Amino acid sequence: MQTGYFLIFFVLPIFLEGCCVGNKQKKRTGLQENTTHLHYRAVEGEMFMMPCIKSMKGHMKVAWSRTAEGEGGTEGPSFDCDKVFSAEIKHSGTYTDPSGGSKLFFYLQVVQKERLGCFHPDESWGMLVNGAGGEIPCPGRNCSDNTDVRWYKGNRVVSEQRRASCEQNGLLHLCQVGEPDTGVYFCDRKIIEQGIMWTFRRAVNIRVIPHYKPSYRPRIVVPESNMAEEVELGQSHTLMCKVYFPFEINVSAVVRWYMNYGGNMENMTRLHMEKPQQKTLILEETEVIQSAIIKEVTSQHLNHTYTCIASNTVGNSAVTIKLKKKIKVKWPSLVGYPIVSLLVLAGLGIVLHVKWLELQLIYRSHIHCGKRDREDKEFDVFLSYVWSHPSAEADGCVSLSPQSGPDTDEEACLSSMNPLNTKEGQSTQTPLEVLLPRVLEERWGYHLCLLERDVLPGGAYTNDVVLAIQRSRMLICLLSADYLCNSNAVFVLESGVQALLQNSALKLLLIWTNRASASLIQPNPPLPTLVQKALKVLPSLDWTSGKSARATCNFWRSLRRAMPNCTEKNWFSSDHANDLPVTSIQYIY
Template identity: 20%
Template sequence: VMGLLHLILVSTFLSVSMTSESFHAMEDEALVVKCPQNCQNRTIKWYITQTNQLIPAEEGGRIHSSGRFLWFLPTSKEDSGNYTCVTRYSNYTKQSTVSVMVYPHKQGICFPSWIRYPNDTGTLTSGRIVCPTIDNYAKATIVKWYKDCKPLQGPREKYSMGEKYLFIKRPQKTDEGHYTCHFTYIHSGNVYNVSATRPFIVKEEVSSPISPQIQYPTDNTVIQVEFGICRALLGIGKPNIAVVTWEVNEIKAEYLNTSRFREDHQFFMRRDREYYGESTLTIEEVTEEDLLSNFTCVALNEIENVVLTVTLQLKVPCKGDNHSTYITIGVLVLLVIIALLLILYQFFRIDIVLLCQGIFKPNKTQDDGKIYDAYVIYPKNRTNEANFVEYFVHQILPDVLENKHGYKLCIYGRDMLPGEDAANALEIRIQKSRRLIIILTPQLIQCEEFGYEHQIALYNALIQNNIKVILLEMETIGNYEGLQESLRYIIKQQGTIKWKEKYKECPHASNSKFWKLVRYHMPLRHKPLQLNYAV
């Protein structure tokens, strides 16, 4: 009855009908519809067009109205239809109709098949996509953007979000598609999801408007002050969109603790019509956390979004700042160089030492009372069978160390005079040697005749400490348990130089790792003493 009475009253006045807007929403999301009429200080009532049922203006119901706005919290697919907003004036009534279409959710589909929101058109130099109907939702927050139902991904330089917009830097044809903005809306303490979709098309542009140019500071600058100024050229003439602002760790400065951070904005135009924007970020009290934070200056207009990052450094009010900085940098660089040199030396220590010996050739006479560079101890072969160890001692070892590198060796059997007392000769020659080369083989464990020579050598090495030992492990011995305790002690202290099967291919190659290690442990080469004997 009330609906019929209302129709009678409306028909007696001049009415103007306007059906100019359509709204599309997904089921179970929030939808806020705005009446197309712009009526200030007028009472607006909402009706369901098909039934002329008045929609209540009290909050709390799933569907309710207030002024120009009609709320669906949340939507249901039964809400699809037409709704009329009526404004009554002194002598006539004005009404407008809006269309609402609610689509059910389908797997893999994030927007309705019929898109009614107008296209957004970008250029080859810039692209801005406006989130549809977001102005109808007070304090809405965009959570994410989708392109063709897939989450939008890309570098920060390519995409950036404003409060209502998505900016695409230098869009291409591959950027065309359907873009869906997903945002949250809070009403009466309840949080609702909202999504809206519109196509985006890239077109050629005859003229290319100027992009924002941040003039101060430069990217990756260290600012030694307690406040920062971001100044950007935003265009020739005042652009439709002009924003210059600061972000701290990708959070807008205006959302930070206002007791410490304060941001001031200024826009001005010069006589040459160059339009500038400035944003000054003041930090009342700089903390250690601020020194570790990234401060980003953001400048955008309708063409492009430009960002750069700076870091803070506490300002020290003394004249020697630059000098101290240079000294600190110099010390750090020097420490890094020293560390690198030490690492290189550890890896190439042997090659470096041998190279220096070859360059400087420290081949001089030394009055140390020694005659031989090394005395060689090896297990003797008592059979007539071929023995590689003896071949190594009598052929390969002298060829490499004596013939190629000028050392003088004392080898038992080769350097002993006929008729000499063996025990006395061994002791004298070991004492006259600068190094003791011991050939290690499993045969060494069972060789009883080797014991005396071995004891004299180790006595000089361990007790008198006047001769260094070089252990050449020609065959794998295992855990060395069968060797003398004194020999095991030396092995534990300095290890052995192991002869490997691969060295037999070129046993005389003095540049192999084996011979480099032997030469590294040998003494510096010395000329023999010129002894004058009185006749």
């Protein structure tokens, strides 16, 4: 019995395939660091990779550059040692590594295919079955008695990789093949010619396949069998068939569409088809999409059936479908119109709900005038402002004096209604907070309410503001960045907006002294929502300080039109605008 066991363990390795069992890999080191002259030979049209220098610390990446040859020679291309390229005759020459510590010389000779004694193109590629073992022959090994071959995958020696493999008689044996084994392999053989050791490098492109022959018929995934596709009469329609084919080395995948007259499977006609679309999904299967177009669908097409047939070397698969008329859904008028009307009303209701406050302000400030100009009030205008600049009264004062004016109203406006048109006005830019009260009172004769002048100190600020607004026919706010950052000033504006919503007799006007700078600020705390919406829709003017005289003139004209009618001087109305006496504003220092 013991003798039997001994014979089994002795004889069994002999019958095992290849050298994958009980074989110790004879690892070979790459080119040593002290090697300075390398001679390599390649075949024209085959893949090639420059060698990398291996030191004790591992692989060192080398950039080989071809040197100039002869007088007036030009440098050739350069290649990294891990770059795969197709060898050409023009690549022959001497290469060096300029970046290396020691000067390395590399000689490359690319040989024409016709000069080789036995060249077989089929030796430069091969296929291995996934999950099984296989072997890769070195091209030209039958033409030479040199079986000492060193194999590389990329720039790594195969014998140094952690995998079950061995090299024997010029063949590379892989014990088990997987998808990562796909790629380019290089086999190096040593040749001595005229005392020079050449390395003849040949390439083999390996592809890992699941099997050599398909094992099942194609699978049709679209369309489903016995389904009905909806079509529109008079329109074109596309029939699409999506099929999965198993892998084949020599592809025999065929997909066709047929029309069966009256549903008779024996009476079929091939349809005109477009070019099939093909792509590989995974290693095992390929997707093919075949389409056929019916240019114009008629009622006769509804009586026929349509079959998609897919075939390969294993067999055929078929799917048959029908066409049916597409029913257009129409809403009954008694149901559709009320629904549309409700949707429109609901949309209008949402818009009114969101914009209701703005609409009220627009109506009360622009459209609904009422009797605001005929109501008796103690003050004509309540003027609200915040000092944005040092007071002009510190340097001088502004006085108004009558003078005889030009002949036309346009000339009168440009010469007298623009206070900055004078020589003195150009030298001193008077703030609107100083200029406007004097123009309204001294020139236009309005009775102003100023908090610092007409309200007794010691009272509650909120009550004084509300009472002053109630006693005024109009509220004018001089808006600026400082104004919107002042909580007391913002309270005046908010109280005026609330009074406008409650009492249509109040007139409200905004004058922006510097709209650009005011739009850039972020007040803290933020402006009330009522004020934010009011700033968008309330009537407003832009003070044109520093601009042309005509622009300034237009500002004063617009302001005069927006003012309430003066009971004492009814020529301030728009009907008597041209009868306004011409005066001038002079600056006295």
